[in-house]
Amino acid sequence: MGVKFNPDADLDTSGVEDTRGSGGGGSRLPGGAIPVGGGIGGIILLVIILLLNGGLPGGSGGSEEPAVRNTAAGNLDSCKKGSDLQTNSDCRFVFYQNSIQTFWAAELPRRGKKYTAAPMRVFDGSVNTGCGPATSAVGPFYCPPDQRVYLDLGFFKTLQTDLGARGGDFAEAYVVAHEYGHHIQNLYGILGRIKSRSGPTSDSVRSELQADCLAGIWTNHATTVPDKSGKPLITELSESDIADGLDAAAAVGDDRIQSKTQGQVTPESFSHGTAEQRMKWFKAGMDSGDMTRCDTWSASSL
Template sequence: MRMDDERESRNVEDRRNSSGGGGRGLPSMGTMMMIWPLIRPLLRTKFGWAILGLGAVAYFSGFNPLSLVGMGGASGTVNKVKDEKEAVFIKKVLRSTEEVWNEVLPQYGLRYKEPVMVLYRGSTRSGCGHASAQMGPFYCPVDQKVYLDLGFFDELARRHNAPGDFAQAYVLAHEIGHHIQNMQGTLDKVQRAKQSWGGNSVKSNALQVRVELQADCYAGVWANRAHKQFNILEPGDVEEALRAASSIGDDKLQKETTGYVRPDSFTHGSSQQRVEWFRRGLSSGDLSQCNTFQ
């Protein structure tokens, strides 16, 4: 993805060096598996439990106790460099969404209001409540901000086998799609409909799927327009986005975690649906082709 010559957005709150909750979020499963051989023998003695307690206090206070045993030292520096590189890239992607939607939305009778992207690590606070890395990226309509822990991109690559810069761009473009839905009044209408159904989860889930698929389509529209405007796409980029869309379909995720699929519990759509709606936006570049509610 060609972004070297693009500018970074200024609509960014960088909270990566702080946390709304006053400390870190819970360590990932991968981290726990890595340090389990160190933890296991400590669980056998009271002294070991005391060490673990001190380590937990240190961790949630912001210090990495693994650095004392030769883990997380040099690799922490490498990760910081990688983290900063990804931050610069995603700020450039945000800028491209601003330029595209400022040009496109007036054609549909809307004046674009640029949202803010919040970068954080572990956990933070949002207008919609507590935000944690485990939640994944999300858009909060209350404060009109996108919340993103850059560690999600590592998860996208490792767990979901969807690496690549354009896969990352697709994730952000999807969340910006929710912002556009908020401006259009779609999110309010959906919320009122859900409330009127009195907790009918099946109907609410089905409606939420339509919301998510439309955001996928809007992401495709952005990709179409951004390429025409800035010539950003390189060979393989579209495949990266399609792989990302497919890898986080509800059916695929459910099968990986439970071994079976329950369509009535879908909230984002199947892999096939997500790919199809992203493709529709990408091929047309037209918001009117993204009406998933028909």
């Protein structure tokens, strides 16, 4: 059935930058590598190496590209009402972005923290960022220096075909919410304190699991988040939708990815956590709806 979106909702595209078809302007980094620690290594699919990574720490600091807008008929700028989904199915990503940002913009001040909006840039091919150039092979990521979420919509097919996820609307929503979880971490200064980037209890793993938990926090509240006029953006999440999100979280576990790509599991190279851990922390946020339940840093058992 999929997530139920409100056809009467008013959508806000001011924080969504659709640059697909604009050429991007990014270039491959030397050797096709992306400047980030904690990857699997080798020449295995970069989308797997960097899947859902919390930005590109240690990036080359390349200048961010101008926000060139996609002028094609299916661009996200055309998503003004929920009913626009009928003619442009990609509008669901505007729903996700609006709902996630609206939630955090209310939740953080309630906890005494100012929220700073983070645009979501949709691209294809390549893109320049405040973290350096990147290609579609990187998969979704958050760049701390320019405080943007970067997303190539083609990734979600890869999530199914290469990583074995069953897909679905809420698998997509989980990915976007995870990246915005990294933005929340950045606002709290957490990403800048990451030191160890590999190992089963590394800072990188703790950061990724916390982002999963924060994605779960939004999930708990998703059907109550309103548009600017007070109408709900997402009206219903079924048990099947939630299962799709948990399935996506499991599919990007280090152990699942390593088993698929190298035939064995090497915990010393973990950077994101196991399938079980990713589901556990996503569920911890989802079940509680409480940010205090997302302290992966002091948890003795991940």
